[in-house]
């Protein structure tokens with residue numbers, strides 16, 4: 270049976286890498302926006318709650334569009350990653366001497382486990398701050414109080430900080446790999462794109478981490 274163009278694209282490893290890169294960049298854009306929005310936390314409860322209200326009530330249709338786009342991106346990103354991993358394994362003979370790839374950074378080697386940690390983090394995070402199901406004292410519409418109380422539990426704050434460490438590694442390798450796959454960077458180790466990936470990988474997790482850290486260290490009660 271003749272396979273459609275889309276099917277052939279998905280079945281090729283280049284096609285899957287393009288899907289990973291494109292969905293990855295959608296997710297990068299989201300985390301940059303989410304981190305920037307979260308910094309309103311330091312403007313106090315009124316501003317932070319108003320921002321949350323805007324997303325949950327005033328522009329709820331847009332929020333749903335965002336949710337569907339994010340969910341589809343995560344699903345495609347994970348399936349492509351899983352299938353590429355399986356293809357690579359199948360292509361490697363069983364008695365092949367195990368060796369590290371020649372160009373490999375710590376970030377590149379932690380993509381899989383870091384990805385799994387983030388995959389556990391995201392549903393926990395939604396049940397924690399969006400639905401409140403796993404929050405000890407959730408009040409709808411009171412995002413500021415929910416965050417403060419949420420991070421007063423030490424292991425929860427540490428779990429978030431762990432996720433931010435993996436997010437940093439994932440963003441560093443992922444943003445750079447996406448730039449290369451999508452042809453934004455030249456096929457050399459273009460230092461400019463490495464630097465851009467590094468800047469995203471440092472600034473986004475650092476900005477996010479300010480929230481749990483400020484509560485853990487008692488600056489915000």
Ligand code: HEM
Nearest residue numbers: 303321324325336394398399412416429436477478480481
């Ligand atoms: C320290 C780090 C983070 C903090 C403090 C934080 C905080 C929050 C808060 C308070 C909400 C609820 C907002 C509201 O009530 O409108 C939220 C929603 C959300 N967060 Fe985070 N977040 C963090 C990291 C992340 C990361 C790394 C991701 C993705 C990888 C993420 C994805 C989401 C998503 C998808 C929503 C749901 C938006 C919606 O559908 O309404 N968050 N976050």
